[in-house]
Amino acid sequence: MxxxxxxxxxxxxxxxxxxxxxxxxxxxxxxxxxxNPPNNAATQATPASTEKATAYQVxxxxxxxxxxxxxxxxxxxxxxxxxxxxxxxxxxxxxxxxxxxxxxxxxxxxxxxxxxxxxxxxxxxxxxxxxxxxxxxxxxxxxxxxxxxxxxxxxxxxxxxxxxxxxxxxxxxxxxxxxxxxxxxxxxxxxxxxxxxxxxxxxxxxxxxxxxxxxxxxxxxxxxxxxxxxxxxxxxxxxxxxxxxxxxxxxxxxxxxxxxxxxxxKDIPQATLPPKVDLTEPRQEKEQRFSKDDKLATKPALAFAYHMPDKNTPEYYAMGLLDQILIQGQDSRLYQALVQERGYSGSVDGGINSGLGNMFNYNGPMLWDGSLIYDNNVSADSIIAVVDREIKKLETQGITQEMLDLALIKMRSSLYDQISQLYGFGKADLLASFALFDNDPNRINKLESEFKKVTPALMQKTIREYLRPTNRTILTINPQAKS
Missing domain, CATH: 3.30.830.10 (Metalloenzyme, LuxS/M16 peptidase-like)
Known part of the structure; x- marks a missing residue:
């Protein structure tokens, strides 16, 4: 669960x-x-830089x-x-x-x-x-x-x-x-x-x-x-x-x-609501590492997490696209590096608000994370080294327009999947979240345009500030059960 x-x-x-x-x-x-995703024609892999089609409107x-x-x-x-x-x-x-x-x-x-x-x-x-x-x-x-x-x-x-x-x-x-x-x-x-x-x-x-x-x-x-x-x-x-x-x-x-x-x-009385709670987190300046024994696990596991940019900022949308590049799907950089090339694990999971929602239905500080269960003969440090290398490549070599276009296509496809899931519940989830937190449920129709504003330069800036090791927490699971 x-x-x-x-x-x-x-x-x-x-x-x-x-x-x-x-x-x-x-x-x-x-x-x-x-x-089916709405407006199937809009989900075709047309590069964002040349796209002419009108976005789907809810x-x-x-x-x-x-x-x-x-x-x-x-x-x-x-x-x-x-x-x-x-x-x-x-x-x-x-x-x-x-x-x-x-x-x-x-x-x-x-x-x-x-x-x-x-x-x-x-x-x-x-x-x-x-x-x-x-x-x-x-x-x-x-x-x-x-x-x-x-x-x-x-x-x-x-x-x-x-x-x-x-x-x-x-x-x-x-x-x-x-x-x-x-x-x-x-x-x-x-x-x-x-x-x-x-x-x-x-x-x-x-x-x-x-x-x-x-x-x-x-x-x-x-x-x-x-x-x-x-x-x-x-x-x-x-x-x-x-x-x-x-x-x-x-x-x-x-x-x-x-x-x-x-x-x-209409006749249900309203209540006096308490003052808003301060949810702010201090800027993390040093990497944190923790371990936890698991008496039922037979293999080690590792999770890493980075504090997200504030919601609805340009960097927030850039992190959404970096998430697509780094961890979403079998073409992602971390899946290719950790699973396909090195065979450290069978999968890499994670994302923004992973396990408890999506990148749109929260209203406070958030983490971007990744996790995997890996073989006993693999060290945690070797996994983190791979993560660092893949992030460093994006930072030093830059984000090409082709990479950005592909990330936009994946994001648009996943967004349409969310909207169409479970007989309309996916759409209701976004509308309710945007009404509650932004007082603007029509944000559902503005998301594509916000992601399209992201530039390669903004993505590199976001990597330097938010995907730095000093903004990271690492948690390892020590297996205690016999395999």
């Missing part, structure tokens, strides 16, 4: 509480993309209710289905100290019943109407979504509004879900080889600010310490309309959807 809902290459759920239907599984399986209608609920509508008549996604602006980073894992615990509580739906009846309502659903907790949001036949859209809006209006918060439900979450931690992290590596481990080693560096899954003692007053306060504070974005994607009429949204959500 370390992959994310919407990585460039795959879909799954690292911290999901509930899964219904065959398309999603918390065991780490990755459903295949179920629709329909976006955006407005805010009087109670602060952000609403994004994106009609798509491709299939008679509708996706409803609601994102709350509360994730791991701003959960209370001494209550690690609380944001994730609360995700589970959202399925324990509301004013008009009993325990687990929300799930049954979706399933019996032919739909699927899920929820997950990430760095900066907790999300819930349902994918249903289009004629059941109103039902889903009513159900989401019902639990936003109020949960059935009882000691019995809390105690039950504390046990569920603790078991999830044991099954997916503590009792798995490489459990939590590197998606859960690396932020704790690379970051200095507690909000970015604590155990997001939760220490077992902290999960036990959560009480009923904590839950009630958390719900009242963070699960309010003025801390949320509601997105509808699919086959619906916007005028009818607006009527239903107004009917079910």
């Amino acid at each position: 370390r992959n994310n809902l919407l990585l460039i290459q795959q879909i799954s759920v690292p911290l999901a509480g509930i899964v219904v239907g065959a398309l999603l599984a918390i065991t780490g399986c990755s459903p295949k993309t179920v629709t 329909p976006v209608e955006y407005y805010t209710l009087d109670n602060g609920l952000k609403v994004v509508l994106s009609p798509d008549k491709t299939a008679p289905i509708a996706t409803v996604a609601i994102y709350y602006n509360i994730g791991f980073r701003i959960e209370p100290k001494n209550r690690t894992g609380f944001a994730h615990l609360f995700e589970h509580m959202m399925f324990q019943g509301s004013q008009n739906l009993g325990k687990m009846e929300f799930i049954q309502l979706v399933q019996k109407n032919g739909g699927i659903l899920n929820g997950s907790t990430r760095f900066d949001f907790t999300n819930y979504f349902q994918i249903v036949p289009a004629h059941k859209l109103e039902t889903m809006l009513w159900a989401e509004a019902d639990r936003m209006r109020g949960l059935n918060i009882t000691q019995e439900n809390l105690t039950n879900q504390q046990g569920v979450v603790k078991n999830e931690v044991k099954v997916n992290v503590l009792n798995q080889p490489y459990g939590g590596f590197p998606w859960l481990d690396m932020p704790q080693y690379a970051n200095k600010n507690w909000h970015n560096a604590h155990n997001f899954y939760g220490d077992l003692k902290d999960l036990d310490a959560a009480n009923l007053d904590d839950v009630k306060s958390f719900f009242k504070t963070y699960y309010s309309p003025n801390n949320a974005a509601l997105v509808i994607v699919g086959d619906f009429e916007p005028s009818q959807a607006k009527t239903w949204i107004n009917q079910y959500f």
Whole structure:
């Protein structure tokens, strides 16, 4: 459960509480993309410098209710289905100290019943109407979504509004879900080889600010310490309309959807939100190295991570393209050098916000990382030396226009894959993130142009500042089990 809902290459759920239907599984399986990328002609390998085609445009209608609920509508008549996604602006980073894992615990509580739906009846309502659903907790949001036949859209809006209006918060439900979450931690992290590596481990080693560096899954003692007053306060504070974005994607009429949204959500009272948490990280000036014993692992593993540029800066977009050049796909520099040429490992994984999202759905400091499990006769230093050589080549020899064009093609293809994944959920994920964090869901239609502004000179500048060894954290896993 370390992959994310919407990585460039795959879909799954690292911290999901509930899964219904065959398309999603918390065991780490990755459903295949179920629709073709939109506007296939636009994904052809035409060099960016000569491209004349008009970029694909996602329909976006955006407005805010009087109670602060952000609403994004994106009609798509491709299939008679509708996706409803609601994102709350509360994730791991701003959960209370001494209550690690609380944001994730609360995700589970959202399925324990509301004013008009009993325990687990929300799930049954979706399933019996032919739909699927899920929820997950990430760095900066907790999300819930349902994918249903289009004629059941109103039902889903009513159900989401019902639990936003109020949960059935009882000691019995809390105690039950504390046990569920603790078991999830044991099954997916503590009792798995490489459990939590590197998606859960690396932020704790690379970051200095507690909000970015604590155990997001939760220490077992902290999960036990959560009480009923904590839950009630958390719900009242963070699960309010003025801390949320509601997105509808699919086959619906916007005028009818607006009527239903107004009917079910407009009278839910807003909350007084706490001041924003300071998430800033100090500039890293010295390489950090750590090691961790793993009693269940039979081979060593290594992860490296570099602090990212601030989101939405020119360097941020340059890092997105460097990610494509260095680690995404079998044509990437690190895959070729570590797997194809030297055979150190069978794969190299990683990226921006890898394991917990994508480069667009977060709102704070972030890491670009890579990881691999490698043979016992290979040294960690030899792997890092290869990484350094490949990065140094780009810095000293420069980025050619041909390399930049190929990176743009890969980025555009992966972006279209994200938009088209899982019956519209991929599109909803981006729209909700841009609404929550940027107050501009139409950013989804500006991404291509932002990446096209990146020049070879900017990429070299970004390498020098952000891919320097002194901005790096290295974590190695020492295997303790016999092979």
